[in-house]
Amino acid sequence: MDFSVSAELADLTRGVAKVLAPFGGAYYGEHARDREPCAEAWTALGDAGFIGVNIPEEYGGGGAGMLELALVTEESAAQGVPLLLLLVSSAICAEVISTFGSTAQKERWLPALADGRSKMSFAITEPDAGSNTHEISTNAVRDGDGWLLNGSKYYISGVDEADAILVVARTGRDAEGKPLMSLFVVPTDAAGLERSRIEMDIALPEKQFTLFFGDVRLPADALIGEEGNGFQQVFHGLNPERITGAALLVGIARYALGRAAAYAREREVWGVAIGTHQGLSHPLAKASMETELAALMMRKAAWLHDNGLPAGEASNTAKYAAAEAALNAIDAAIQTHGGNGLAHEYGLMPYWGMARLLRIAPVSREMILNFIAQHSLKLPRSY
Missing domain, CATH: 2.40.110.10 (Butyryl-CoA Dehydrogenase, subunit A, domain 2)
Known part of the structure; x- marks a missing residue:
């Protein structure tokens, strides 16, 4: 097992961070509150070639795999701009069309999905x-x-x-x-x-x-x-959705923890930084460890998918772990900020909304537990 990060993957995440640096949390919070798409950030990622990193090169994509798309999704969220349609347009739809579409369908849809000019629900x-x-x-x-x-x-x-x-x-x-x-x-x-x-x-x-x-x-x-082969096609797309969903949640957790740690270092009460106190530092440390564990499982699931190996258990586990980690991280970040954690100025609440949604969708934690009980532990089906 090799846990090192290759130079190519490091360049990829740095590139995403550089593209999204002009946007960040204030931009995302404004668009979230106005219920308006983050079109400028999406276009910037598309122009840089990141939206279609997993699409074959002959159709204008990056020719990489699910791991690379997951890292794009994670880093986008870690920069404060979680883009939900990366899970849908790039992960599900592009993967399904790349794998099962005709040549004409690939030529019709993949180039526009690759550069972000088109999106698919x-x-x-x-x-x-x-x-x-x-x-x-x-x-x-x-x-x-x-x-x-x-x-x-x-x-x-x-x-x-x-x-x-x-x-x-x-x-x-x-x-x-x-x-x-x-x-x-x-x-x-x-x-x-x-x-x-x-x-x-x-x-x-x-x-x-x-x-x-x-x-x-x-x-x-x-x-x-x-015709009639839709279940196989759907499940080929659902594992990428869970993987990128986990990646987005890991990125949200990283963003929230970064904001909380900075606040805890700078905010002083009774003459010391509030991060000195274990009542605040321990929940942040715990959430950080949970985030790292979820990130490892997400990478394992992406590797399994990219190598044509069964990825259902790992993908579901990654999504479950990342949703729990993200919500714990945001809750700890809000608590660290005290009343400021709920204030518009500090912008944490939109990330709680996204993470809470992804604890339910695209598959609920209860259905993930059903999957693991039935397929991993070989227990009788409960539904």
């Missing part, structure tokens, strides 16, 4: 299905040479920023009556597609939507890969 969750993907009711049926799509999706991120949505739909049943799923690329301006914004109390730049598909007509080439 991902739609799997439904109001009545929740985490039970076998109960997805959104369906696509053959309509001449194309498809007719009907149904609804729930809590879909960034639709207002995207040019298209990668939609999971039911396209039939197998001999045992189990649903067969397929993936479709649906333009966000398709006739018959309507969206309704979900108002959120947490401050986030990315908006959430409910989608309604009413007889949305799709051409034959909207189908990604083989």
Whole structure:
């Protein structure tokens, strides 16, 4: 096992830090509170070649792997600008199209995803299905040479920023009556597609939507890969989503701990810096250790994915550990700041909102525990 950081990876993280240095926490906090996308930061990362670092070179990407995309995601968050659509557009959608898309589909979508000119949302969750993907009711049926799509999706991120949505739909049943799923690329301006914004109390730049598909007509080439093979394709994309989700959370934790440690060194009460007191220093030290442990698991999961090895257990574990670490880090940072931790000026609360969201999504901690109990410990399935 080699735990050293190569010169190439060190250059990558330094490059991301340099690009995002002009933005930082004040920029992110303003956009989060205004519910406006961090478009300038996204464009800057895209222009520098970081958005599509995992996309093949022949399609304008960096030709690297999930580890490199995870490090871009982590460092972006560590610089104070966590970008949620890196998990969706770059991790899920780009990975799925790179692996299962036709040459024409790759040529159509990957170059624009690689440089950040286009974004793609991902739609799997439904109001009545929740985490039970076998109960997805959104369906696509053959309509001449194309498809007719009907149904609804729930809590879909960034639709207002995207040019298209990668939609999971039911396209039939197998001999045992189990649903067969397929993936479709649906333009966000398709006739018959309507969206309704979900108002959120947490401050986030990315908006959430409910989608309604009413007889949305799709051409034959909207189908990604083989009809009925959607589950395999989806799970190839979900591990990258969990890996980059863990990376984003690790970055948030690093940012919060950096802010807290600086404040604890500078703020004096009773003649000494408040960081002198173990009541504040120990929670920060504990959160720092938890962050390092989550980062190690995230890197292991990325390595497994990049080497074509089973990555489900590691990806889920990394996402679980990183969500806990990030929330503990932010809570310790807020407590270190005292009342200032809740003040607009110090800008910690938007990061709490993002971390709290990612403890629930894209997979809840309870479903991760179910996965580990069933697949790692071989316990009876509980659901």
